[in-house]
Amino acid sequence: MTFSAFLFQALNGLSTASGLFFIAVGLSLIFGVSRIINIAHGSLYMLGTYIAYTFATHIDGGLGYWGGIVATALIVGVLGALIEIVLLRRIYRAPELFQLLATFALVLVINDATLWLWGPEDLLGPRAPGLRGAIEVFGRQLPSYDLFLIFIGPLVLILLHFALARTRFGRLVRAATQDREMVGALGVNQAVLFTSVFALGALLAGLGGALQVAREPANLATDLVAIGDAFVVVVVGGMGSISGAYLAAVIIAEVKALCIGIGVVDFGFVTVNFSKFTLVAEFLVMAAVLIARPYGLLGKPQAAVRSIAEPEEPIRPATPMLKTLAVIVLALLMCLPLLAQSSPYLLILGIDVLIAVIFATSLHFIMGPGGMHSFGHAAYFGLGAYGAALLVKWLGAPMGIALLVAPLAALAGALLFGWFAVRLSGVYLAMLTLAFAQIVWAAVFQWEGFTGGSNGVIGVWPPPPFDKSWVFFVLTLLLAIAAVLLLRRLLFAPFGYAMRAGRDSVLRAEAIGIDVKRVHWLAFAIAGGICGVAGGLFAFAKGSISPETISVGRSIDGLVMVLLGGIQTLTGPIVGASLYALLQDTVMRQTEYWRALLGIIILVLVLAFPQGIVGAAAHLFGKRRAP
Amino acid sequence: MSVLEVRALSKAFGGVRAVNDVAFVVEPGEFLAMIGPNGAGKSTCFNMINGQLAPDSGEILLEGKNIAGLAPRAIWRLGVGRTFQVAATFGSMTVVENVQMALLSHAGEIYRFWRPVAQMHRVRALDLLGQVGMQDAADRPSRELAYGDVKRIELAIALANEPRLLLMDEPTAGMAPRERNELIALVKRLVVERGVSVLFTEHSMDVVFAYADRIIVLARGRVIADGNAAAIRDNAKVREVYFGTGKTFAGAAS
Ligand SMILES: Nc1ncnc2c1ncn2[C@@H]1O[C@H](COP(=O)(O)OP(=O)(O)OP(=O)(O)O)[C@@H](O)[C@H]1O
Ligand SMILES: [Mg+2]
Numbered sequence: 056m057t058f059s060a061f062l063f064q065a066l067n068g069l070s071t072a073s074g075l076f077f078i079a080v081g082l083s084l085i086f087g088v089s090r091i092i093n094i095a096h097g098s099l100y101m102l103g104t105y106i107a108y109t110f111a112t113h114i115d116g117g118l119g120y121w122g123g124i125v126a127t128a129l130i131v132g133v134l135g136a137l138i139e140i141v142l143l144r145r146i147y148r149a150p151e152l153f154q155l156l157a158t159f160a161l162v163l164v165i166n167d168a169t170l171w172l173w174g175p176e177d178l179l180g181p182r183a184p185g186l187r188g189a190i191e192v193f194g195r196q197l198p199s200y201d202l203f204l205i206f207i208g209p210l211v212l213i214l215l216h217f218a219l220a221r222t223r224f225g226r227l228v229r230a231a232t233q234d235r236e237m238v239g240a241l242g243v244n245q246a247v248l249f250t251s252v253f254a255l256g257a258l259l260a261g262l263g264g265a266l267q268v269a270r271e272p273a274n275l276a277t278d279l280v281a282i283g284d285a286f287v288v289v290v291v292g293g294m295g296s297i298s299g300a301y302l303a304a305v306i307i308a309e310v311k312a313l314c315i316g317i318g319v320v321d322f323g324f325v326t327v328n329f330s331k332f333t334l335v336a337e338f339l340v341m342a343a344v345l346i347a348r349p350y351g352l353l354g355k356p357q358a359a360v361r362s363i364a365e366p367e368e369p370i371r372p373a374t375p376m377l378k379t380l381a382v383i384v385l386a387l388l389m390c391l392p393l394l395a396q397s398s399p400y401l402l403i404l405g406i407d408v409l410i411a412v413i414f415a416t417s418l419h420f421i422m423g424p425g426g427m428h429s430f431g432h433a434a435y436f437g438l439g440a441y442g443a444a445l446l447v448k449w450l451g452a453p454m455g456i457a458l459l460v461a462p463l464a465a466l467a468g469a470l471l472f473g474w475f476a477v478r479l480s481g482v483y484l485a486m487l488t489l490a491f492a493q494i495v496w497a498a499v500f501q502w503e504g505f506t507g508g509s510n511g512v513i514g515v516w517p518p519p520p521f522d523k524s525w526v527f528f529v530l531t532l533l534l535a536i537a538a539v540l541l542l543r544r545l546l547f548a549p550f551g552y553a554m555r556a557g558r559d560s561v562l563r564a565e566a567i568g569i570d571v572k573r574v575h576w577l578a579f580a581i582a583g584g585i586c587g588v589a590g591g592l593f594a595f596a597k598g599s600i601s602p603e604t605i606s607v608g609r610s611i612d613g614l615v616m617v618l619l620g621g622i623q624t625l626t627g628p629i630v631g632a633s634l635y636a637l638l639q640d641t642v643m644r645q646t647e648y649w650r651a652l653l654g655i656i657i658l659v660l661v662l663a664f665p666q667g668i669v670g671a672a673a674h675l676f677g678k679r680r681a682p
Numbered sequence: 683m684s685v686l687e688v689r690a691l692s693k694a695f696g697g698v699r700a701v702n703d704v705a706f707v708v709e710p711g712e713f714l715a716m717i718g719p720n721g722a723g724k725s726t727c728f729n730m731i732n733g734q735l736a737p738d739s740g741e742i743l744l745e746g747k748n749i750a751g752l753a754p755r756a757i758w759r760l761g762v763g764r765t766f767q768v769a770a771t772f773g774s775m776t777v778v779e780n781v782q783m784a785l786l787s788h789a790g791e792i793y794r795f796w797r798p799v800a801q802m803h804r805v806r807a808l809d810l811l812g813q814v815g816m817q818d819a820a821d822r823p824s825r826e827l828a829y830g831d832v833k834r835i836e837l838a839i840a841l842a843n844e845p846r847l848l849l850m851d852e853p854t855a856g857m858a859p860r861e862r863n864e865l866i867a868l869v870k871r872l873v874v875e876r877g878v879s880v881l882f883t884e885h886s887m888d889v890v891f892a893y894a895d896r897i898i899v900l901a902r903g904r905v906i907a908d909g910n911a912a913a914i915r916d917n918a919k920v921r922e923v924y925f926g927t928g929k930t931f932a933g934a935a936s
Contacts, residue, residue, distance in 0.1 A: 549786045553792045556775070559774050564772075566754050567755075
């Protein structure tokens with residue numbers, strides 16, 4: 056690449072940076088004041104693009120376009136205020152995990168609302184009136200609209216900076232970011248402050264989305280892509296820091312631009328197409344920053360929390376009643392193959408449920424006893440599934456080997472990602488794990504030659520005798536039993552106790568010689584490995600897999616299963632996973648708008664049953680000790 | 683050789699010099715009190731000795747070996763037990779499990795994946811609980827205990843690795859006067875039996891003067907006095923720090 060081409064790419068990167076900045080800065084501001092990670096921020100951004108599209112295509116000329124952009128920002132801002140007043144206000148005191156889930160539920164609802172209003176097609180807006188041309192820079196054509204974007208990012212940064220430095224509102228925002236209690240003590244109307252900050256953040260996201268209308272089509276997948284990028288930017292820049300957000304946006308955008316600019320390079324022995332590594336590069340930057348500065352370039356350290364919803368009861372061995380119940384359930388499951396003739400679908404459903412049980416139990420292992428709320432458990436499911444499927448595809452490996460490699464592939468991934476993740480806690484950990492999962496997804500999606508890209512891998516069928524669904528069912532059942540018992544055994548062993556010790560009090564654990572990070576790292580890896588078993592089984596059960604296997608949706612499914620059952624009980628994830636998988640296979644298949652339905656279920660769950668089903672049942676029966 | 687020797691220890695938080703050029707020694711078997719008004723730097727000292735904070739400068743010699751800057755878990759392995767000003771235990775475990783954890787760690791058995799904890803070191807843990815008078819509460823969740831009892835659990839935990847030095851930051855905070863005396867008397871008896879050295883902080887002068895072998899007084903990050911009860915009582919600087927001029931400890935204590 057020539058030097059001028061390099062500079063041109065750098066300019067391109069700056070225009071992308073502005074877009075990233077608009078979404079990240081709102082996320083960062085909202086977090087600073089309310090300590091809520093608004094996962095729905097990407098959805099607000101997406102809405103911005105759709106609304107601006109409608110204005111621009113229904114009202115001609117500059118008014119429709121530029122006026123539409125301003126109107127869009129205001130509309131999204133108002134929507135943000137409504138969300139804060141109706142929903143978030145009720146959950147400020149709830150555990151972080153619930154806040155994250157609630158905002159994720161919004162993602163689902165908004166996505167389906169957008170689908171309903173605008174339809175599934177990509178919508179490309181008109182070009183911006185007045186900025187249709189291009190200017191020549193370094194011997195290439197740079198669209199003048201991009202030039203405009205390059206300047207608007209820093210402009211908004213400066214405006215925000217002055218607003219925060221000079222106005223009363225700004226002082227309050229800064230005070231709240233530094234010390235939330237203090238604002239309450241000053242007698243400031245907290246509700247108004249929180250609502251206006253949320254509205255401001257939403258407005259900025261809406262503005263960012265609206266400005267994209269001339270560059271990229273409005274697309275229903277934008278919400279998660281945008282929030283993924285924004286997370287990386289905010290983590291790199293430091294939560295709560297607006298200058299950090301811009302700095303990080305520029306770094307990330309430039310690194311991506313550079314990857315695209317470098318393009319295909321022939322190293323002699325191997326040809327590498329760098330433009331396929333944009334997302335991986337993003338991850339590498341984040342990893343580097345997190346090693347050097349765990350709280351981002353311009354962020355401030357936060358106290359470590361491995362929070363749980365409520366004080367937890369000591370764990371006890373299974374009561375005779377529970378053991379009897381378990382035996383009965385297992386006996387019933389063993390009988391299921393007998394029904395195979397009359398109703399084959401039942402076995403398929405059974406396999407789905409069992410895979411979900413392995414998935415959820417492994418997630419619960421780190422979430423409950425470990426206190427690490429992973430929002431990216433799908434990564435290990437996906438690594439297991441792809442590990443197995445690719446082995447079959449490329450090497451024609453037998454199923455036995457593939458099912459052995461599945462957990463190993465997931466374990467390797469979990470060892471790598473977990474090393475970073477355990478250095479953080481609370482929402483930081485949640486975001487980082489989510490970002491890692493997105494990276495695995497992106498790597499699979501972009502590395503077409505190896506993984507089949509969006510088409511995935513097909514023809515991963517189990518060999519005889521496992522091609523009979525009852526045999527495969529029995530295999531799945533045995534592996535599920537093994538996984539559940541193994542994880543349970545670990546929890547009763549010193550290692551499991553050490554995990555909980557590290558969660559309960561890092562201070563005390565370290566003071567009695569426990570290396571909390573190491574214990575949690577190992578736990579993370581074990582959970583990943585077990586989850587890989589579920590992934591491997593999934594590949595053979597379905598016969599084909601696609602990047603959808605690793606989607607954020609699957610990570611969230613896991614969270615919902617765990618919360619549905621109750622995070623503080625060891626049997627919770629089993630009940631939660633079974634119920635959820637059954638629900639998904641029956642109710643949700645009935646409607647095109649299953650996402651919204653799921654979102655509403657999550658919201659109800661978060662607002663009404665914070666202890667999960669098993670937890671609520673235990674309370675209901677006046678039994679203090681949940682099994 | 684002294685069990686602990688601190689030399690020219692300093693730590694600043696921003697502009698606040700929390701600990702400023704502090705030096706003292708702890709002799710084998712000594713029951714040493716560190717006193718001083720709120721914010722004098724006592725907890726900061728403790729946090730540096732047990733590794734929670736890295737000193738800005740200075741040396742911390744544990745039996746001649748410099749441990750400044752080591753991690754808390756490394757220092758624990760060298761035989762330093764610690765109780766915190768705000769008691770820290772594992773809330774989701776029973777009382778006896780809390781002590782078992784310390785014993786498991788001491789025995790290097792944290793990375794065991796199979797055998798259930800329930801019976802591991804339970805007898806020894808119950809024995810330790812017996813020594814601090816908490817055996818009856820063994821199977822209760824530790825988070826249900828009264829604060830004074832939690833402090834006792836912390837003591838049992840701290841004794842689990844047979845420490846040579848025990849750091850106790852306000853072991854009696856939040857206790858009634860009688861309970862305070864009992865606990866300190868108990869600590870003193872236990873450590874005399876075992877030959878453990880203890881460095882503790884305490885706000886009750888009665889307790890300090892009655893039990894401490896020697897007393898170090900810290901004020902605004904500096905050691906202003908170091909000596910036995912009588913010497914400290916008569917020290918003009920100490921009286922000034924505590925009461926301004928005029929009053930005496932005899933007058934204050936009554
Ligand atoms: N982590 C910290 N960050 C900033 N300042 C700190 C920190 N820890 C302690 N300080 C300051 O250092 C000084 C000494 O505090 P320290 O807790 O050591 O006092 P102390 O003697 O233990 O007081 P007390 O009797 O109230 O426990 C105080 O001015 C305190 O505000
Ligand atoms: Mg203190």
